Amino acid sequence: xxxxxxxxxxxxxxxxxxxxxxxxxxxxxxxxxxxxxxxxxxxxxxxxxxxxxxxxxxxxxxxxxxxxxxxxxxxxxxxxxxxxxxxxxxxxxxxxxxxxxxxxxxxxxxxxxxxxxxxxxxxxxxxxxxxxxxxxxxxxxxxxxxxxxxxxxxxxxxxxxxxxxxxxxxxxxxxxxxxxxxxxxxxxxxxxxxxxxxxxxxxxxxxxxxxxxxxxxxxxxxxxxxxxxxxxxxxxxxxxxxxxxxxxxxxxxxxxxxxxxxxxxxxxxxxxxxxxxxxxxxxxxxxxxxxxxxxxxxxxxxxxxxxxxxxxxxxxxxxxxxxxxxxxxxxxxxxxxxxxxxxxxxxxxxxxxxxxxxxxxxxxxxxxxxxxxxxxxxxxxxxxxxxxxxxxxxxxxxxxxxxxxxxxxxxxxxxxxxxxxxxxxxxxxxxxxxxxxxxxxxxxxxxxxxxxxxxxxxxxxxxxxxxxxxxxxxxxxxxxxxxxxxxxxxxxxxxxxxxxxxxxxxxxxxxxxxxxxxxxxxxxxxxxxxxxxxxxxxxxxxxxxxxxxxxxxxxxxxxxxxxxxxxxxxxxxxxxxxxxxxxxxxxxxxxxxxxxxxxxxxxxxxxxxxxxxxxxxxxxxxxxxxxxxxxxxxxxxxx
Numbered sequence: 001x002x003x004x005x006x007x008x009x010x011x012x013x014x015x016x017x018x019x020x021x022x023x024x025x026x027x028x029x030x031x032x033x034x035x036x037x038x039x040x041x042x043x044x045x046x047x048x049x050x051x052x053x054x055x056x057x058x059x060x061x062x063x064x065x066x067x068x069x070x071x072x073x074x075x076x077x078x079x080x081x082x083x084x085x086x087x088x089x090x091x092x093x094x095x096x097x098x099x100x101x102x103x104x105x106x107x108x109x110x111x112x113x114x115x116x117x118x119x120x121x122x123x124x125x126x127x128x129x130x131x132x133x134x135x136x137x138x139x140x141x142x143x144x145x146x147x148x149x150x151x152x153x154x155x156x157x158x159x160x161x162x163x164x165x166x167x168x169x170x171x172x173x174x175x176x177x178x179x180x181x182x183x184x185x186x187x188x189x190x191x192x193x194x195x196x197x198x199x200x201x202x203x204x205x206x207x208x209x210x211x212x213x214x215x216x217x218x219x220x221x222x223x224x225x226x227x228x229x230x231x232x233x234x235x236x237x238x239x240x241x242x243x244x245x246x247x248x249x250x251x252x253x254x255x256x257x258x259x260x261x262x263x264x265x266x267x268x269x270x271x272x273x274x275x276x277x278x279x280x281x282x283x284x285x286x287x288x289x290x291x292x293x294x295x296x297x298x299x300x301x302x303x304x305x306x307x308x309x310x311x312x313x314x315x316x317x318x319x320x321x322x323x324x325x326x327x328x329x330x331x332x333x334x335x336x337x338x339x340x341x342x343x344x345x346x347x348x349x350x351x352x353x354x355x356x357x358x359x360x361x362x363x364x365x366x367x368x369x370x371x372x373x374x375x376x377x378x379x380x381x382x383x384x385x386x387x388x389x390x391x392x393x394x395x396x397x398x399x400x401x402x403x404x405x406x407x408x409x410x411x412x413x414x415x416x417x418x419x420x421x422x423x424x425x426x427x428x429x430x431x432x433x434x435x436x437x438x439x440x441x442x443x444x445x446x447x448x449x450x451x452x453x454x455x456x457x458x459x460x461x462x463x464x465x466x467x468x469x470x471x472x473x474x475x476x477x478x479x480x481x482x483x484x485x486x487x488x489x490x491x492x493x494x495x496x497x498x499x500x501x502x503x504x505x506x507x508x509x510x511x512x513x514x515x516x517x518x519x520x521x522x523x524x525x526x527x528x529x530x531x532x533x534x535x536x537x538x539x540x541x542x543x544x545x546x547x548x549x550x551x552x553x554x555x556x557x558x559x560x561x562x563x564x565x566x567x568x569x570x571x572x573x574x575x576x577x578x579x580x581x582x583x584x585x586x587x588x589x590x591x592x593x594x595x596x597x598x599x600x601x602x603x604x605x606x607x608x609x610x611x612x613x614x615x616x617x618x619x620x621x622x623x624x625x626x627x628x629x630x631x632x633x634x635x636x637x638x639x
Contacts, residue, residue, distance in 0.1 A: 030076040034068045036125040036250070037078040038312040042289050047118050050088040053291045053341075054270070056314050057082045059120040061241040065133040066124055069170070075133050078122045080243075083385050083412030085112040087340040093354035095294025095343055100353075107344040108416030108437050108460060110212040110489075114221060115189055119435065121244035121411050123334055123383060125311065132169040132245065134182060152181040152534060153454060153482040177248040177407050179433040179454055181484060183239045191236040192228055193489040193567065212459065212489045233564035236487020236536055242456075246433070248334060248407050251381060255332045257308035259284045272317065276301050285335060287312030294341040295352045297362060309335025309382050316341050321367035329367050330378040339364055342388040344415045361389045365421075369396030376402045379421070383409040387418045390438070394422065398445065403427040410434045416460045423448045439465035439498065439505075443476050443526065450478045457486035460497055462542075464528065467495075467504030470518035470546040476526045483533040491568035495544040499569055501533055502541040502554065511544075515580035517587045521547035524592070529555040538563050539625065540604065543574040545587045549598035549635075556603045562625065571620055574599070574628040574636070589635030599628075599636035612639045 027039040043058035044051050051057055059082045065075035091105035092098055124130075136144075144162045151158055151169070156178070159170040171178060192214045214223045214232045225232070259266040265280035269288030276299045283300070287310055292298060297318040300307070305326045307319055313335030321329050331337075339346075339362075346362040347355040355361075364387050369375050377394065384391065391410065394401050401424035408421070412435065419438035423429055423445060430451040434440050437458035441450055442465050455463050463483050466473075488499045494511035495503070510516040523545075537559045543549075563569035579585045589598025604611045604624070611617055611624035618624035618638050628636055 028074075028077045030074075033250075034070065034127050035066060035076065035130065036311060037066055037076045038124075038287065039077055039079045040289070040312065040314070042314075043079065046088070047082065047084055047116060048088060053293070053316070054289050056289060057084070057340075059118070059137075059243075061118065061136060061138055062120055062243050063135045063137050064122045064245070065135075066126075067131050067133070068126070069129040069131060072131065075131075078124045080120050080122045081336065081383075081385070082118050082120045083340075083414075084118050085109045085414040086344075087386055089343075092343055095341065095346070095352050105344070106416075108418075108458065109414050110459065111191075111215045111217070111221075112414060114215060114217045115240055117189075117240055119242040119244070119412050121246060121383065121409070123246040123248065123311075123409075125248050125250050125334065126171075126173060127250055128173050130171050130173075130247070132171060133163070133166050134169065134243070135166040136184070148185045150183045150185070152183060152484040153532065154534060155482065155532075156180050171245070171247055173249075175249060176431040176452065177246070179244070179246050179409060179431070181239075181456070182243045182245060187239050187241055188237050189240050190234045191238065191487040191489070192232040193235050194223065194232055231566070233566050234536065235489055235563055235567060235569070236485065238485050238487065244409075244411060244433070246383065246409050248381065251332070251334075255330075255380060257282050257284050257306065257333075259286060272298070272315075275299065275304070276322070279303050282306040282308060285309045285313040285315055285333070288314070290315045290317070291341065292317035294343065294346070297348065306330045306332075309333035309337065311335065314338065318342070318362055318364045319366070320363075324368065325370045325372060326375055327370060327373055328376050328378065331365065331382060332378065332380050334381045334383075336383050336385055337364060338385040338412075339388045340386040340412075344388055345417070346388045363390050363393045365392040367394045369394060369398070369400040371396075374400045374402065376404055379403070379405040379408050381407055383411060385410075386412040386414075388415060389417050390419050392421050394424070398424055401425070403429060405429040406431045408432050410436065413437050413458065416458075419461065423450065429453075437461065441465065441478060441481070443473060443478070444468075444471060446472070446474045446476065448476045450476075450481075452480045453482070455481065455483045457483055457488075459488055462498040462500050462503035462505070463533075464502045464531075465498065465505060466502065466523065466526075466552075467506060467544060467546060470516075470521040472521050472547070473526065474522070474524040478526075478528045478531075480530045481528075481532070483531075483537065485535060486533070486537055488538050488563065488569055489567075493568070495542055495575065500539045500542040500572065501531060501537065501557070501559075502528065502543075504543045504545055506544045506546065513580070514544075514575065515578045515584065517546045517577040517579045519548055519579040519582055519585045519587060522550055522592065523547055523552060524550040526551070527553045527555070528557075529553075531557045533559045536561050536563055538569040539572040540601070541572050541574075543599075545574065545577050545589075548588045548591060550590060550593040551595065551597065551600070553600045554602070554604070557601070558605045560607060562606055562623075571625045571627050573626075574632055576629040576631045586631060589632045591635075597635060597637055598632070601636075601638040604638060613637065614639065
């Protein structure tokens, strides 16, 4: 690696002084073998309201330019997209109908609109080390400082320097790309909760109805206080204006569709319809803006098995494959798929209005297993933004499905129930970025490999989910997972929503029975290693085990700081669950494990302190705060 002076000095000599005018950062792009960036003339800067169909929301806060290290004479613009809570539409329940606002909406959006919270991201392709030039366009006259900046995950040891009003970051080329967050100290928000009071105080008739956090921004909204006190602990710290960088290697030729090839239909930018009538096997979306409206989604014909989103394609919609005997279904490219025109829990069976159904609510990716043989869903390159509900669900025989995903990015998951991809049997997923407010990594099937994942959690669901139903799961590996943010505000003692890094969650109706386990089922040979949680995090694990556990091995877990003790979120637990269909037979830990251990926690640190039996700091009176039911004693260990 070059030392800072070796690449900064010539850069400073060659760059003109930056002005505060935004047009400085406009449409000077590049497309060659070393670097590809792109721009949108349809960009609109509006960080609070809805935007026209043919427009793309552009960051009001940041500009990013990129130069290859081998040629720093010119920096090229990379368009910065932006997402805002509820897409600027308020809590509407009918698409396009602003009279349908629900003031007491329980959609997962909390005080973000009051804070004018945004999430911006940029994507480019590269083939060598590059230098990013990051400028806050609303404050370009102020000198920048790297001391004011953090790159997350913090394991990314990138070289940085200040240059006038901008920050320079050298990003090494990596064969699987890189995905990270750049955060400025003076832009951070402390999310505080009323740990001892779940009720809403100081609200008025025009309140938003949300009282998840205390706030000092708007006196007409819930839980307003002019000053905060010790009964209002901080449960998370996040940027008000997030900035995400997605740098990807150039794709292999088999993942790039050609618009003029046989069997390919090139879609024209603008309003899109009649895709269900296309005879093409491949749909090619060139650069441009495409939309289907809030009352339609891309219901593809049975001929279509590949959707390609070119760099610079921005599609407002969702894709549903209908092919019934496809061995492969693919969505690739480096375009954007955005659910911004849909309401929360958009339900096609209810004319896309907000109506909860785990069966019929819209997914951003949907398809079905082949009636004969197996189907692999391949997803790579794209960024999915602003999901209105679950990200993905396929119907048919789940044992005939698998997911092959890499370099997939999910952003703008402001709503609850915005979860991660399904990982069916024999799935391999790696190098992902998730902004998520539901179950993110789902370990529901066997022979699954998950690696190199960055997670930005909101308030609902765990990073890793093991529960909901009893099932047989074995031979699963999860490694190199970094949770860079979370801000849980309620302690779910019943285990029905998910407020831990690793969790086995149950349905609310089952939480009071604790007898819905199936002891004929098992979870075995599941390995979770190198699990990191930066900042404030809830507990390591909370288990309502619905099947026998044989060798759940958590190795190398690190939590920077556990949630404040006032919240109760710091405590890990495992509850005793029984099988009501087998005379109350209890779930066992380690009964069929070669080591006799159902759960083995090894190399667990909170901050710099190792947690373990030998260290005598594992129980609820100590830092480790592990509280497993006495029935499981001897079937689990922490060392």
